[in-house]
Each structure stands twice: as C-alpha cells, then as structure tokens.
Amino acid sequence: MARESFVFGSFRLDPAQQLLTKNGHPLALGARALAILALLAERAPETVGNAEIMARVWPGIFVEDANIRVHVSGLRKALGEGHGIVNHPGAGYALSTPVRRCGEEAGAALPDAAAALLGREEALAHLSESLARHRLTTVIGPGGIGKTSLALSTAQAVAGRFPEGVHFVDVSPLQDASLLTGRVASALGLRLADADSAAELAAALRDRALLLVLDNLEHVVDAAAVLVEELQAGAPGLCILATSREPLRAEGEHLYRLPPLGLPLAGEAERDPAGAMRLPAMRLLVERAASNDPPYALSESEAPLAARLCRALDGLPLAIELAAARLGSFSLPALLSHLDEALSTPLEGAGPAQARHRTLTATLDWSYGLLPPAERALLDRLGIFCGAFSLEAVGVVAADGDDEAVNGPRLGAAMAVAGLAELIDKSLVVADLSGEQPWYRLLDTMRHYAQGKLAGTALSARLSRRHAVRVLARLAELATPSALQAEQRQAANRRLLDDVRGALDWAFSSSGDLGLGLSLATAAGPFYLQLSMAGEFRRQAGRALDAISAAPDQHQAAEMGLLLTLGSAIYNTDGATPAVFDAYSRALALAEALGDVAAKRRSLWGLWLHAFGLGHYAESLTYAQAFSACTPPEEDPLHVRDRIPAMSLHHMGELRPARELAEQALRRRPPQGGNVLGGYQFEHRVAILGGLSRVLWLQGHADQARAAARDSLEEGLKGGHALSILFTLNLGQCFIAHVSGTPEDARDAAELMLSTARGNALPYWLRYGQVYRRAAAVGFGEALDDEAAFLHGPPWNNGQVELIATLGLGYAHPQGFARFEGGEVFWGLPEVFRLEAGRLAGRDPAGAAALLDRADGIAERQGALAWRLRIAISRVRLLGSGAGSARALEAVLSRFTEGFDTPDLVAAHRMLSSATMRAG
Structure with missing residues (x-):
C-alpha cells in the first residue's frame, strides 16, 4: 500500500515523514502540531472533538484544552489565511479548505485506460519529457488512434511530479463552447461565483501544482485556446495535457502528432512471423482476441493474414479492437474478407488523416452491420445519453415500455440489459465498475456514430422525450433530502450535468417540447446552484423566458415557477439587485392572476428578502405582513409568518416584539422529513435561533445569546445547508463571538464564514465574512490594510454598511453617514x-x-x-x-x-x- 499524504491548497502533508511543505518547501512545525493537522486532514471535512485530538496527540496523558489551542494557533500561523483551522464552538476543530488524499498511486482517481498501453513507449517517453519542459502539450491525431489512452497513461506515469495530482476532464459531451470553463471548474471540484470566468478559475488555481488533462477538445478549440492561455498566465503551477484532432493554436503550445501503431512491412510477416507478432499493432490484435469469450489464440502461422488485417486498418487501435472482438465468430480469413469488402471504396485525394478517419468509419459500419437487430437498435438508442448512464437508465430510456406503441421491432427492458452485456463484450460500450454502482458510456467516436444513425428519425424524437423525462425525474430525486453525503450528491450532480444540458437543448429546439423544457429549466435551478453554476442557470433561465415571451399567456404557471427560482439564484450570488426585485415582482403578478396562493407567498417572501437585503427594514415588514395576511397558521408548517416579521422588527430595533415572534416560532416545531426549506431558503430553527441570539444579547442576556448562537450553528452544521449556516453565522455566531467572546472565538467564526462562502461560491455572503474577519483582526491588534480601500472599494449594501459601522470599522462610508443622520433607525x-x-x-x-x-x-x-x-x-x-x-x-x-x-x-x-x- 502506498504511503498516504494529504494535499490542500499549496500544502502537502506527509504524516509518515512528519513533513508539511508549501509549494514544495518544508515548514518547521512540532510533532504534536503535525499530529493534530494529520488528524484533521484524515477526517476532513468533519469536525474533530477535543477529546479525540487529545487521545491521538497526548495518549494516556491528561492535558488542558489550552494545549490544543496553543498548537492550533501555531498551525494557523503556518497555514495562513484561507487555508486555516476553524473552531466550531462546543464541537471541535476542522480544516477550512478542501483536502485531497494522495500517494504514490496519485493517478488512481483518473479514469482507467482501456488496458496496458501497447507500442506507445516512445510516445509515452516523449510526452513525459514534454510535460517537464512545456506547460501546455497537445496530442493530436484522428479519432480512434488512441489519444485518450495515451494521455491517461502519461498522466498516471507523471502523477508523482505534481503535489496535487492529476485531474481529468472529458470535454466530448460539451455542445456549447461557452460552458467549457464551468465544466473544467466542476471537474476540479471548484465552485466559482461566475462559472464562465476563466480569470476566476485561474485565480482559484493560482497556488496549486497539478496536471490538468483536457480530453477531446476538437469541437471547442477556439474556446479551449482562450481558456488554456488564461490558465497558464494566472496559475504558474499548472501543467496542461490536451488531446484534440487539431491544434489549439494557443500560445506556448507544444504539439505531438500521434502516429498509428507500428505495423509489419509488406512481406515481413512471411519472413519473420515471430518478429512480426511482437510489433505493437499485432500485439494489440493478439491480446484483444485472447480476451474474447471464448478466447481466440492467434498462431504464428496466421501472422501474414493478421499483418494484412492490421495494415488494412491503418494501425488504428480502436479499429483493431473492433475487428479483434469478432475473431471467434469469424475465422481470420473470413474476417479479412469482410473487412476488405468494407474498406474497398477508395477515397480520392485524401491525405493520411482523412484516410484513417475513413478507415475507422468503414470499420464501425462493418462492425455495426454484424450486430443482431436488437443490439443495433440498442446501440443507436444509447447515443441519446450525453454522459455516463446506469443500467436502470437504459431500461427507462432505451427500452420500449410494455404498453407503448412502437413502429418497428420492440426492444424490451430484458433485451436491453442482455444487449448491453453483448455490446460491452464487443468493445462498443465501456463499463466503469470502479464504484459502488456500475456506470456505462459510449466512447466519443461511438456516441457520434450512434447519434448519426438516429438523426432525424421518429425514434430519435421519442427517445429524446424519454431522456428529458428521465432527467427531470433525476433532478427531482437529487433535490429530495436523502442519505447521500454531500460529496456523493455532488458526484451525482456532476455525472448528470451533461444530460441536463442535452435534455434542455432538445426541449427548446424546434423539434422539442417547450412545456417539458420549462419544467426542466425550473427543476434545474437548485441543481445548478448546488454546482455553483449560477451563470449557466441564468442562461438556461433566460432561454426559457425568451421562449415563453412568444406566447406568454400559454405558459404563465411555468414562467412563475422559473422566476421564483431565478430570484433566489440571483440573490445568493449578487445580493439584493434590481434583477431580484424584477423576478419576484413578476412572479407575484402571475401568482395573483392565476390565483396561486402558494406562489404568491413565495413571491412575497422573495420581495421581503430583497427589501431586507437592501436594509429597507420598514419596507420588508410591509411584505412580511402581506405574507402573514395570506398565510393562515395551519398552512404555514415552517412558521415563516412569524419568522420574517421577527427579522424585520429585530433589524428595526423593535426588540421586544421581535423576540416574542421568534420564540413563538420556535415553540412550533416544523414537520420532520421532506424538504426542510419549503422553498424559503433557510432552515427554520437555524434562522430563528441565529436572529434570536442577537436580540437576546442586545437585551442584556449574553449567556442565553451564546447558547442560542451555538445551538443554531450546531444545527446548521449538522444539516450541512450552506445558506442556513451563513445566515446564522452572520446574525448569530460571528456577532456574538465578537461582542461576548475572545478574539480567538471571533476569528474562528469569521474564518468559518469565509471558508463556507468561498467553498460554495457565494460572494454576497463572503462580503459579510470579510467584515467580521477585519473586526477579528482589530481584536488581535493585527496590522490592517488601507481603511479607505476597504470602505470605498467594491460597493457594500446597506446591511453591510450597518455592520461595518456597528463593529467600529468605519463610519464615514458615503452610504452610511447621511442615512443614519437622516433619522433612519436600525438595531x-x-x-x-x-x-x-x-x-x-x-x-x-x-x-x-x-x-x-x-x-x-x-x-x-x-x-x-x-x-x-x-x-x-x-x-x-x-x-x-x-x-x-x-x-x-x-x-x-x-x-x-x-x-x-x-x-x-x-x-x-x-x-x-x-x-x-x-x-x-
């Protein structure tokens, strides 16, 4: 077993060697500090309690909690801001930055190469050297020549050079080049405020030393060139290995043209059959034939025929694999005869690359023609999937239902499952069995081939509809609370992303279904926000709203639902902008026109949120009262009718009625299970307790305030809902720690808010974290950057101005003084x-x-x-x-x-x- 190490940011921790490095340079830390860091890294992102830390670091010895604090303080200084350790009061400590485990097998997270690479030793050596000398290397060649396999094998070979390992991004399913940056960020596990910003992605990778493999870029070469140039300029530790059928033509690009596999010359197999069988193309044919069921063992006597076969296939690995999969069903002479016929049509004026592409296409046609009708039908239908698919999805999308009218042969679920196994055996479908659940996919070449078979047919339209309906169902499943861990849910989201895009593209096309597209776009809102891809969601929502504008009266309910989702998306990335007000105002008008009371409530809540976010608390109270007026208590299980007026009154300084409403809401516990947010963004008890903690402190009940803030944060962390955590940190723990705790408490709370906001790409909440972190720095007597730059930099909203002034960080802000002097009152x-x-x-x-x-x-x-x-x-x-x-x-x-x-x-x-x- 390889020695395990941990990578986070620009740091690498090797517990076995008791070594912490930053950008490869060792840092001086004591053994106990390193032991604490190792434990936190092992358990990341979980919180580790003091008792567990003591048991690991001081086994059999009683020590005070202060010992932990001393060592954590030293660790914080070594790690610096942004990669620190946060204290969750009453719970313990946790690392505030994502941690990746790695070791000697650092490439293990890469997709498996199809098999051991044959005949590519020279290419592998060239690429390994190129990656040491060039920051961008592109492998170019025709489809089926083995670019992906070579890139994966190279990445595995050089992974040890990169402290943060290797990350692989398959770009082939991407249809819209503008989404390339978001796809790369998602594959890297990064959440960007603007998923389209190459500059922001480069900034996120600035201190990271990793190899990025970008596979199948030929259809997005222009966008890829822009992206890789931005990444090279902004992330000096990043190295890129790309594959494409054509050069990217990016600055600093080193090209490697991948040749076909080595072939026997004419007559060589007759003169030296044993030597010919050792050449790469022949070895691939022999090994693939031997893996058939039953195995086919090629003998030296068959070397001349095998050599003719490999030359006919131009040494293309994929074509050789497809042919080898048929040995056993055909004798070698019969197989060669079939292929000679399939390849007999000359291609006049073709260069080598065109000729090889024609060879691959002819081989695909030949292999496809040999399939039984049911397997051909299944392969065609699998082309509808844009990414990986499950066995269950094959049964739902590719198979015909028992009661479904079908023109032509019926493909039942059992036939589809059996056919999938056959297609895997024939190297037409790739199976990934590395996880708990098997996943399947078509190679890029095969997917395009299958899509071409279906293009323009009635079956294509039927499958596209089934696929879109299945995607809609999966979005609903992923939006429902379940036992999935956050990491598992994110992996499921990323796996579905290409199919969400494909379903939306079809639904809004001329042959699609607008109603289904609107449902998909609305359901995709929370999905995109989970992936921190608000920019892409806004484009999808914009496309949906544009489609509605052609016939607005026909889709009012769908437009209303879309606007409600869009308003929330914009608020949590940009804050209370006019676009938020417009979305909720339009939704309210539609809700009233349709008589939809539930949507009216959500619209009023959104307008309350917008006014509240602007610091217009009296106006927000008006919306809260309107919400209460149309919401009887028995129809408000989450007690929003108490919660939001309590928040408005609290911020207006009306503490007594605010506390009464908050405590009344707490006494009415919400129902268990199901959607704990109910479309209202924050978890009920977390939000109420967070706001109540500040009211209690203001009224002079500091102990009760600290307890409420602690309970609120613990419930938020337990639920793992980022927005609820940030909400209570802002009103509760960060503020209470500042006014009633130690400087360490205030710093820990601020760091937790910063890491949560950064980790979830929520710049609106990040600004609040920056205010609290600056206040904590004042408490520590730390040197601060220029106050004028802080106050007069990017615009602050009124709520942030209030906080800046209340915490003593500056009163002369142009948004603040006139407002306060004008008689407006706040808490x-x-x-x-x-x-x-x-x-x-x-x-x-x-x-x-x-x-x-x-x-x-x-x-x-x-x-x-x-x-x-x-x-x-x-x-x-x-x-x-x-x-x-x-x-x-x-x-x-x-x-x-x-x-x-x-x-x-x-x-x-x-x-x-x-x-x-x-x-x-």
Whole structure:
C-alpha cells in the first residue's frame, strides 16, 4: 500500500515523514502540531472533538484544552489565511479548505485506460519529457488512434511530479463552447461565483501544482485556446495535457502528432512471423482476441493474414479492437474478407488523416452491420445519453415500455440489459465498475456514430422525450433530502450535468417540447446552484423566458415557477439587485392572476428578502405582513409568518416584539422529513435561533445569546445547508463571538464564514465574512490594510454598511453617514453613535456628550440594555466619573442578571471599582 499524504491548497502533508511543505518547501512545525493537522486532514471535512485530538496527540496523558489551542494557533500561523483551522464552538476543530488524499498511486482517481498501453513507449517517453519542459502539450491525431489512452497513461506515469495530482476532464459531451470553463471548474471540484470566468478559475488555481488533462477538445478549440492561455498566465503551477484532432493554436503550445501503431512491412510477416507478432499493432490484435469469450489464440502461422488485417486498418487501435472482438465468430480469413469488402471504396485525394478517419468509419459500419437487430437498435438508442448512464437508465430510456406503441421491432427492458452485456463484450460500450454502482458510456467516436444513425428519425424524437423525462425525474430525486453525503450528491450532480444540458437543448429546439423544457429549466435551478453554476442557470433561465415571451399567456404557471427560482439564484450570488426585485415582482403578478396562493407567498417572501437585503427594514415588514395576511397558521408548517416579521422588527430595533415572534416560532416545531426549506431558503430553527441570539444579547442576556448562537450553528452544521449556516453565522455566531467572546472565538467564526462562502461560491455572503474577519483582526491588534480601500472599494449594501459601522470599522462610508443622520433607525444605531462620540470627544466634548445622550435615548426605546451599558462606560471613559456618570453606569450594570464574564461587564465592574477607589 502506498504511503498516504494529504494535499490542500499549496500544502502537502506527509504524516509518515512528519513533513508539511508549501509549494514544495518544508515548514518547521512540532510533532504534536503535525499530529493534530494529520488528524484533521484524515477526517476532513468533519469536525474533530477535543477529546479525540487529545487521545491521538497526548495518549494516556491528561492535558488542558489550552494545549490544543496553543498548537492550533501555531498551525494557523503556518497555514495562513484561507487555508486555516476553524473552531466550531462546543464541537471541535476542522480544516477550512478542501483536502485531497494522495500517494504514490496519485493517478488512481483518473479514469482507467482501456488496458496496458501497447507500442506507445516512445510516445509515452516523449510526452513525459514534454510535460517537464512545456506547460501546455497537445496530442493530436484522428479519432480512434488512441489519444485518450495515451494521455491517461502519461498522466498516471507523471502523477508523482505534481503535489496535487492529476485531474481529468472529458470535454466530448460539451455542445456549447461557452460552458467549457464551468465544466473544467466542476471537474476540479471548484465552485466559482461566475462559472464562465476563466480569470476566476485561474485565480482559484493560482497556488496549486497539478496536471490538468483536457480530453477531446476538437469541437471547442477556439474556446479551449482562450481558456488554456488564461490558465497558464494566472496559475504558474499548472501543467496542461490536451488531446484534440487539431491544434489549439494557443500560445506556448507544444504539439505531438500521434502516429498509428507500428505495423509489419509488406512481406515481413512471411519472413519473420515471430518478429512480426511482437510489433505493437499485432500485439494489440493478439491480446484483444485472447480476451474474447471464448478466447481466440492467434498462431504464428496466421501472422501474414493478421499483418494484412492490421495494415488494412491503418494501425488504428480502436479499429483493431473492433475487428479483434469478432475473431471467434469469424475465422481470420473470413474476417479479412469482410473487412476488405468494407474498406474497398477508395477515397480520392485524401491525405493520411482523412484516410484513417475513413478507415475507422468503414470499420464501425462493418462492425455495426454484424450486430443482431436488437443490439443495433440498442446501440443507436444509447447515443441519446450525453454522459455516463446506469443500467436502470437504459431500461427507462432505451427500452420500449410494455404498453407503448412502437413502429418497428420492440426492444424490451430484458433485451436491453442482455444487449448491453453483448455490446460491452464487443468493445462498443465501456463499463466503469470502479464504484459502488456500475456506470456505462459510449466512447466519443461511438456516441457520434450512434447519434448519426438516429438523426432525424421518429425514434430519435421519442427517445429524446424519454431522456428529458428521465432527467427531470433525476433532478427531482437529487433535490429530495436523502442519505447521500454531500460529496456523493455532488458526484451525482456532476455525472448528470451533461444530460441536463442535452435534455434542455432538445426541449427548446424546434423539434422539442417547450412545456417539458420549462419544467426542466425550473427543476434545474437548485441543481445548478448546488454546482455553483449560477451563470449557466441564468442562461438556461433566460432561454426559457425568451421562449415563453412568444406566447406568454400559454405558459404563465411555468414562467412563475422559473422566476421564483431565478430570484433566489440571483440573490445568493449578487445580493439584493434590481434583477431580484424584477423576478419576484413578476412572479407575484402571475401568482395573483392565476390565483396561486402558494406562489404568491413565495413571491412575497422573495420581495421581503430583497427589501431586507437592501436594509429597507420598514419596507420588508410591509411584505412580511402581506405574507402573514395570506398565510393562515395551519398552512404555514415552517412558521415563516412569524419568522420574517421577527427579522424585520429585530433589524428595526423593535426588540421586544421581535423576540416574542421568534420564540413563538420556535415553540412550533416544523414537520420532520421532506424538504426542510419549503422553498424559503433557510432552515427554520437555524434562522430563528441565529436572529434570536442577537436580540437576546442586545437585551442584556449574553449567556442565553451564546447558547442560542451555538445551538443554531450546531444545527446548521449538522444539516450541512450552506445558506442556513451563513445566515446564522452572520446574525448569530460571528456577532456574538465578537461582542461576548475572545478574539480567538471571533476569528474562528469569521474564518468559518469565509471558508463556507468561498467553498460554495457565494460572494454576497463572503462580503459579510470579510467584515467580521477585519473586526477579528482589530481584536488581535493585527496590522490592517488601507481603511479607505476597504470602505470605498467594491460597493457594500446597506446591511453591510450597518455592520461595518456597528463593529467600529468605519463610519464615514458615503452610504452610511447621511442615512443614519437622516433619522433612519436600525438595531445597531446606538452603537454607531457611541463610536462616533468617541471619535468626536477630543475636539468637541460637548458634541460627544450630546451624541451619547442621543444614542442612549435610542437604546432605551429599543430595550437594548447591552448598548446602554457600552454608552454608560463611554460616558465615564470620555467625560470622567463625575456628573453622575459613575452612578449611571452602576444603575445600568445592576440590571444585568447574566453574562458577567463577558468583556463589557468585566470592563464595567473594573471601571466602577476604580471610580470607587478614587472617590475613597
């Protein structure tokens, strides 16, 4: 068994050697720190508890939790921001960046090459050397010559050179060249905010040392050239091996023209049959024939005929394999006779590449013609699949139903299954048996051949419809909560992606089905968001909406459903933009016209979300009240009618009614099982507890606030729903850790938010994480980058401006000051005015005192005891303990019944003790 190591970002950890490297350079770390890191890497992305860490790192010894914190602190410094370790309060630690296991067999994750590579030793050596000297190497040659097999074998041979291994991307199913970047990102397991951005993909790969194999680029050469040039410019550790029937013509491209397999010269097999049998083309024929059932053993006496066969097939590996699969059914002389006839038509004026392509086509025609009718029919039908397919999918899509009217021979499910096995034996279908479930696929050449047989037929239309219906069913299955782990679900999503695209392309074509296409586009929304391909979903949704515009009255329900999905997609990538408002407003108008109450509720919720995201809390409350008005409690199992007005009131500073509604919603537990989101984006208890934690803290209940924030985050992490986790981190754990915890707590929460937002390609939420991380840096006394650049860089929304001001990170933001001075009130306004009073005190003490009075008046009306305590502390600190300031602080402090270990209460007690001592 190969020694296992772990790769994350630009780091490689080898536990056996107790070695951590960054870009190949060793980092100095102690044995126990490395042991902690190894345990976290082994268990990634899971959270590892303190008890388990102690048992691994300090076996048989009792140590305090502080020992873990000390070593984790050292690890964080070594790893740096973006690749750190996050603390999940009450649960333990986890790595915040994706981890890949690898070892000496670093190419094991590659697709299997069809078999041991025969006769390609020289080509393999050339490519291995080329990859050491060139960052882009393209293998070119006609179809069937073995480009993919050579690329895979080369990748396996050189995988050890690349710390982050090899990643293989089959581009053949891609019909739209504009989707190439997204396909590569998806294959790499990367989530991009803009799945079409080559620059963003290059940035994501900037510090990664890996080999990227891009297979079958001939139909997207222009897009491929642009992409690889961008990747080479932005990712210096990246090496690319491409295959294509023609050059990419990209800057820095090194070309390798793959020749046919070595063949015996005319008469050579007669003179030296043993030597001829050792040549690559002959060896391939011998080995493939020997693998038949029953095996066919070629003898040296048959060498002259075998040599004629290989020369007739131009040394093309795929053509030789197809012919070899027929030995046994035919004698070698009979096989040669059949092929001579199939290949007899000359191709005038053809060059070598054209001649070889014609040879392959003729061989495919010949092999196809030998199939029994049922197997021919099955092969044709398998061309409908754009990617890998399961046995179950063959039965549903390729087979005819018992009650289905069929023109021509019927292909039943049992016949289809039996036929699939035969096609595998004849090298016409490839089986992948490496996972728990077998998957099947057609080689690119064979898929195009099969599609050509069906093109324009009535059967093609029928199969396309079956395929689209099956894809729609799979989308529904993947959207339903199940026992699948997140990684398994993502693998299933990626496997289905090409078929989703193919089904949508057919449905919106002139021969498709618009209604089915609209259903597919709507169902594909969550699917694309899971893959962080919002850009592609917007294009698909745009195509669907354009199709609807030709006859809007006929598809109002479909348009409404599509708009609801589109609004959510845009919000979670771009935030509360006008496009979100437009989508939900149009959906609301359609819902009212159709009398669809459920869609009306979702539309009102979306409009609430848009207003809330803009910081227009009074407006959001209006939408929340409209939602409640059309939603009786018995029709609201997720209690959205309580949740969203509670959020609006909370942010308006109306803490008492906000808390009452939140606690009322918590008492009504949602139903178990099924879709826990119900189309409302955030998990019920996670969202309510997160918001409630901040309300509790503001009211002076710090212990209850910390418990609510912890419970909310734990439930969110358990459910694994990224949006719910980010929502509660923003309102709950990040804020509560900042105001009631240690600097380490605040940093851990911020790092978790950053890693979750990055990992799910959600830039809207990433901005909140950046605010909290900056606040944590202030707590640590870290050097900050330019404040002006932070405040006046990319635009912040009002909610983010409020947070920046409340956390003391800047008040002079152009979006903020005028708004606050204009009388608009929000939950953090007393703190904003208190902080501004501190800035004002040195030059205008009277103005500072007036601003503190104003802040205290707002906090008193809100019932925000926590803000009143901070204001009282500032009075003593800025204005002295006279004039009743100390007594006012004591009066506020006496109202607290919990949270005595929090920084504010500790500071208040110390301040009062100091004032008392001075007075004495």
